[in-house]
Amino acid sequence: MAEVIIDRERCKGCLLCVSFCPKQLFTLSDKLNSSGYYPVKIKEMKECSGCAVCATVCPDVAITAVDR
Numbered sequence: 001m002a003e004v005i006i007d008r009e010r011c012k013g014c015l016l017c018v019s020f021c022p023k024q025l026f027t028l029s030d031k032l033n034s035s036g037y038y039p040v041k042i043k044e045m046k047e048c049s050g051c052a053v054c055a056t057v058c059p060d061v062a063i064t065a066v067d068r
């Protein structure tokens, strides 16, 4: 099963992953991280294909794509 792990503390809310996910699975969370950004979260993890596009485009290395 494909899954992505988001490091909330590394995310700066730049929205690149939001734009690039071919399945549009990302949304912003409503809780600030300790740097004052709203990090992204995944809406429907079961829809994730594991393509890892999100992990590739993230400039802050906040996303890890895993296959379980």
Ligand code: SF4
Pocket: 004, 020, 021, 022, 023, 024, 025, 047, 048, 049, 050, 051, 052, 053, 054, 055, 065
């Ligand atoms: S691995 Fe692919 S489908 Fe899954 S969240 Fe990232 S970009 Fe979207």
Ligand code: SF4
Pocket: 006, 010, 011, 012, 013, 014, 015, 016, 017, 018, 039, 040, 057, 058, 059, 060, 061, 062, 063
């Ligand atoms: S690309 Fe990285 S830093 Fe930008 S919103 Fe997505 S997880 Fe956060």
